[in-house]
Amino acid sequence: MKLKPHSFSLLALILSVFCLLSGCTSPPGSDVYRLKQTGDDVGRVMTRYRNLVAFGGTVTTAQQQQVSAAYDAYQQAFNQAVQDAHSNYDAPTPDNVKALANQVISLVSALH
Numbered sequence: 001m002k003l004k005p006h007s008f009s010l011l012a013l014i015l016s017v018f019c020l021l022s023g024c025t026s027p028p029g030s031d032v033y034r035l036k037q038t039g040d041d042v043g044r045v046m047t048r049y050r051n052l053v054a055f056g057g058t059v060t061t062a063q064q065q066q067v068s069a070a071y072d073a074y075q076q077a078f079n080q081a082v083q084d085a086h087s088n089y090d091a092p093t094p095d096n097v098k099a100l101a102n103q104v105i106s107l108v109s110a111l112h
Contacts, residue, residue, distance in 0.1 A: 033098060035082060036089035042074060042101050049108045059111055067107050074100035 049067060053059050077097045085091035093101075 033093045034090050035078070035085060035093050035097075038093040038097060038101050039078060039089070042071075042078075042104055045105050045108045046071060049111070052111060057111070063107075063111060067104070067111075070100070070104045070107055074104050 053064065074097070077094075077100050081091075081094050081097050082089065084094075
């Protein structure tokens with residue numbers, strides 16, 4: 001069957017309207033948390049933390065030690081995940097790295 005040019009346009013219009021009305025979703029797997037995003041998220045939080053400490057924020061020695069230990073554990077797990085993914089930062093973030101990243105983020109967020 002050969003489509004005429006106007007038939008193709010009509011089909012494209014119908015599909016567009018259908019997507020708008022039904023709420024098109026991303027393809028499966030696109031909501032996977034990637035190593036790059038994990039690294040960026042933790043990096044932003046750690047920059048904020050370092051600025052807080054550098055500019056005299058109220059952070060106790062115990063809190064600094066806690067953040068440092070959590071960040072070191074995260075960094076070690078993250079580096080291992082990157083190595084396991086053969087430096088593919090688009091690879092999914094392993095659950096253990098997500099948990100450690102969330103711990104770092106929670107500790108730093110509690111300081112504000």
